[in-house]
Structures are given as C-alpha cells and as structure tokens.
Amino acid sequence: MGRLTDKVAIITGARSGIGRGIAEAFAAEGATLVLTARTKDKLETAAQEIAKGGNRVKAIVADVTDEKQVAELFRQTVEAFGRVDILVNNAGTNTRYATVDLPLSEWKRVIETNLTGPFICGREALRLMSKQKSGRIINIASISAKRPRPNAAAYVSSKFGLEGLTRSMALDGRPDNVAVCCIYPGNTWSELKIGREEQQHREGIMEAADIGAMAVAIAALPDGVNMLECEMLPVKQPFIGRG
Amino acid sequence: MAQVQKTGDRLAGKVALVTGGSTGIGRGIATRFAGEGASVVICARGKERLEKAAEEIAKATGSRVEAMPCDLTDEAQVQAMFKRTMDRFGRLDILVNNAGGNSNDLIVDMPLAKWESVLGVNLNAVFLCGREAMRIMKAQKGGRIVNIGSIAAKVPRMRSCAYVAAKWGVSGLTRAMALEGREDGIAVSQMNNGNTDTGHSSSAATEGAMEVDDVAGMVLAMVLLPPGVNVLEGTLTKVSMPYIGRG
Numbered sequence: 025m026g027r028l029t030d031k032v033a034i035i036t037g038a039r040s041g042i043g044r045g046i047a048e049a050f051a052a053e054g055a056t057l058v059l060t061a062r063t064k065d066k067l068e069t070a071a072q073e074i075a076k077g078g079n080r081v082k083a084i085v086a087d088v089t090d091e092k093q094v095a096e097l098f099r100q101t102v103e104a105f106g107r108v109d110i111l112v113n114n115a116g117t118n119t120r121y122a123t124v125d126l127p128l129s130e131w132k133r134v135i136e137t138n139l140t141g142p143f144i145c146g147r148e149a150l151r152l153m154s155k156q157k158s159g160r161i162i163n164i165a166s167i168s169a170k171r172p173r174p175n176a177a178a179y180v181s182s183k184f185g186l187e188g189l190t191r192s193m194a195l196d197g198r199p200d201n202v203a204v205c206c207i208y209p210g211n212t213w214s215e216l217k218i219g220r221e222e223q224q225h226r227e228g229i230m231e232a233a234d235i236g237a238m239a240v241a242i243a244a245l246p247d248g249v250n251m252l253e254c255e256m257l258p259v260k261q262p263f264i265g266r267g
Numbered sequence: 268m269a270q271v272q273k274t275g276d277r278l279a280g281k282v283a284l285v286t287g288g289s290t291g292i293g294r295g296i297a298t299r300f301a302g303e304g305a306s307v308v309i310c311a312r313g314k315e316r317l318e319k320a321a322e323e324i325a326k327a328t329g330s331r332v333e334a335m336p337c338d339l340t341d342e343a344q345v346q347a348m349f350k351r352t353m354d355r356f357g358r359l360d361i362l363v364n365n366a367g368g369n370s371n372d373l374i375v376d377m378p379l380a381k382w383e384s385v386l387g388v389n390l391n392a393v394f395l396c397g398r399e400a401m402r403i404m405k406a407q408k409g410g411r412i413v414n415i416g417s418i419a420a421k422v423p424r425m426r427s428c429a430y431v432a433a434k435w436g437v438s439g440l441t442r443a444m445a446l447e448g449r450e451d452g453i454a455v456s457q458m459n460n461g462n463t464d465t466g467h468s469s470s471a472a473t474e475g476a477m478e479v480d481d482v483a484g485m486v487l488a489m490v491l492l493p494p495g496v497n498v499l500e501g502t503l504t505k506v507s508m509p510y511i512g513r514g
C-alpha cells in the first residue's frame with residue numbers, strides 16, 4: 025500500500041519537467057491523478073505512461089489562466105473521483121528580457137500563468153477543500169521567490185507573489201484545516217531552462233524526481249500538518265552567499 | 268512515543284550523530300535513521316536516560332546505536348565525542364543538531380546567566396558540533412548537517428527572548444555553514460518546526476501540536492535526497508498553528 029493510496033491529486037503543467045516528476049512520484053505511492061496542461065500534445069502520452077503503473081490517471085486539458093476551464097477541470101475531477109485531496113500548482117512559464125526591454129505583453133503573460141493561474145486553481149481547490157474540511161495545496165515557486173536572477177523581472181515578481189498567495193491561502197484555509205505550502209526549487213531539469221544548460225551544469229542541477237520525493241513527503245503528512253516552506257537546491261548552486 | 272520498527276535499508280552503511288537524542292524530536296529522528304539501517308550515535312547530558320534510549324532504539328531497529336553522554340557547550344567534550352565517533356565508525360555522514368532548551372522569562376526579568384545558558388545549548392552547541400562535523404566532512408568530500416531550528420527563528424513568542432535570538436542565530440549559522448561547506452559538497456539545512464508533542468509543550472493544548480514522528484519523517488526525507496541535493500530550509504507546523512498571520 026502506497027503512502028498516497030486513496031488520495032486524489034490534480035497536478036497542473038504535468039506533461040513534463042517538475043510536474044511530470046511529481047506525477048510519477050505520486051503515482052509510485054498509489055495516488056489517483058488528474059494531469060493537466062494547456063495542450064493535448066504529450067499530456068495524454070504522459071497520462072498513459074503513468075497509468076501503466078496501475079493508477080487511476082486522467083488527462084484533462086485546461087488553461088490555468090482561464091476561469092471557466094479551471095472550473096470545468098475541478099468539476100470533471102470531482103465527477104470522476106468524488107473529491108480533491110491535493111492540488112499541485114506547478115504550471116509555469118518564463119521570459120528573458122532585461123527589465124528595460126521587457127514588453128508589457130510578456131510581463132502579463134508570465135504573471136497570468138505563474139501567479140493568476142495558482143490563484144484561480146487555488147480558489148477552486150479551497151472552495152472544495154473547505155467543504156471537505158481537509159486538503160492540501162502545494163505551490164511550486166522557485167528560489168527566485170527569494171532572490172532574483174538577472175533578466176527575469178516578470179518571473180521573479182510572479183514567484184515573490186506566489187509566496188504571498190501561499191501565505192494568504194494558508195491563513196484563509198486554516199479554519200477549515202486546509203494546508204497550503206510552497207516548494208522553492210533551485211535549478212531543475214525542465215523545458216523552461218533550455219538555452220541555459222551550460223550555466224546549470226556549472227551550478228549543479230536537480231532531477232524532477234528529487235522535487236517529486238519531497239512533494240511525496242509533504243503530501244503524505246497527516247491531515248492537519250503542513251510543510252509551509254520547502255526551499256531546495258543543488259548543494260553547489262550559488263544562492264546562499266552574496267552576489 | 269510509537270515504536271518505529273525497521274522500515275528499510277536506505278541509510279545502510281551511513282553513520283549519523285543526533286544531539287539531544289534521548290527524548291523528543293531527537294529520539295524520533297534517531298529512531299527513523301536507525302530504522303533505515305544507519306549506525307547512530309545519540310548524545311545528551313543525562314547518561315542513564317541516554318543509554319536506555321540507545322538500547323531501546325537498537326532493539327526496535329536492529330541497528331547499531333551508541334550513547335555518548337556529552338555537554339554540548341563544552342568544547343573538549345564535543346571534540347572528544349566526534350573523535351570517539353570516528354574511532355568507532357570511521358566516518359560521519361549525517362549530523363543532526365537537535366539539542367535545545369528554553370526559558371520562560373520576560374526580557375526585563377532575564378538574568379544574564381540564563382541568557383547565556385540558553386544561547387549555549389541552542390547556538391554555541393550548533394557551532395561546536397557543526398565545526399567538528401565540517402572538519403570531518405570536508406576530508407570526506409561530503410556529508411549532511413541538519414539544524415533543528417524553530418518557527419521562533421522567524422516569528423518570536425513572548426517570554427522566549429534568548430531562545431528566539433538563538434534560533435535566529437541558527438538561521439545565520441546554517442547559511443554560513445552551507446556557504447563554506449558548498450565547495451566540498453556538504454549539504455547544510457535547517458528544519459523549522461512549530462509545536463511538537465514532546466510532552467513538555469505548554470502551548471500544545473490551545474494551538475495544537477504535531478507528532479514527533481511527523482518531524483522525524485520529514486527529516487528522514489531530507490537526508491534521503493541524493494548527495495548533491497539539499498533542502499536548505501523547511502518549515503513544518505500544524506495547520507492550526509498561529510503563525511502565518513499577524514499577531
């Protein structure tokens with residue numbers, strides 16, 4: 025019996041990278057999964073591959089920035105599995121411009137996906153979980169929520185914002201026993217990092233499975249116990265000192 | 268405390284030292300590590316209770332558990348303990364700086380001696396043990412140090428000035444150790460816990476408290492990560508814990 029048997033989890037941005045890593049780690053512990061992404065491409069393949077382990081896995085296409093699509097995602101999940109125990113707000117995007125060159129459209133796109141998306145999904149989850157009197161929301165931020173990298177103003181601002189959203193949701197969810205937490209990963213293999221491989225190698229890089237392992241430890245905590253923050257990074261990544 | 272039996276062998280061949288290991292969170296962590304096959308050294312000041320704990324953990328898990336009585340504020344005793352650990356086991360993979368203590372005084376009433384005693388066990392001890400561990404781990408080119416902080420390292424409580432200052436200091440020390448250990452692959456992390464049911468928390472009744480094993484299980488997950496990966500900081504509390512908002 026897995027540590028997440030009987031748990032129903034929705035994971036956004038689940039077709040690759042950290043989302044996929046968490047999905048695989050949850051699946052290995054017996055969770056029932058709803059995997060979402062904006063496009064069908066690769067999402068259904070991911071769901072089929074993960075379902076081979078014997079888990080109940082459903083792929084639902086949804087844009088996390090679209091209120092109606094998110095409402096539909098939760099409706100279909102409840103229809104299929106009866107409840108939602110865990111939401112992983114993982115879907116995210118990036119853009120690389122010096123602040124002086126950052127177009128408003130790019131700023132908006134990143135803030136929408138990385139911050140407004142977790143709000144919309146988190147609000148749906150809180151509504152359900154408040155009724156259930158239990159549930160857990162795991163937001164995937166970044167160590168960029170603590171200290172910026174150059175040329176990442178939109179990403180960094182969205183992740184600082186996600187920390188604020190985490191704490192607000194945790195406070196508002198507290199009376200109904202809903203645990204809301206944030207994982208802050210450092211360098212991790214994912215599609216967002218293409219073009220920065222050399223830097224990543226120099227600094228060290230984690231596997232998506234490493235984030236998955238901590239996400240499982242958090243998801244498997246008893247009801248009512250919360251890992252509010254989990255900052256994790258490669259030992260050698262420059263972050264702790266001044267720079 | 269619920270007895271955790273042998274759970275696996277994911278720490279087989281590893282040597283861990285857990286300070287304050289005869290009771291509470293320290294004992295819980297030592298038990299979890301031993302349950303995964305680690306050889307564990309536990310230390311505390313009281314010899315009798317420490318030896319009994321070591322015996323019980325060894326019996327429940329089948330692992331080697333050694334009791335080394337030690338006053339962690341005494342440099343010579345700390346150095347002797349690490350030397351003895353190396354003599355016995357030949358290496359040190361994990362140090363958990365867990366030992367701590369509190370007082371219950373308002374700042375205006377706090378005697379200097381008490382202040383120094385609380386800082387000694389909560390902060391100086393982490394430095395003394397951390398320094399010895401880092402010397403060993405630098406030579407080994409790797410290792411893991413977990414400092415048990417507290418949410419008092421983030422937000423104070425009344426009547427805890429020395430404890431709060433010490434834990435705030437631990438946050439600084441964790442980062443200084445992580446920075447200086449980085450080149451040699453030493454992972455240094457901090458676990459900030461809220462109320463935990465260790466039998467002597469007066470706030471548990473109103474605020475709720477976690478089980479010791481909730482904390483121990485999370486520390487185990489942290490040390491099971493691959494060598495190059497580190498949870499720099501974790502914060503673990505009851506959902507009901509008054510901490511997130513203003514007060």
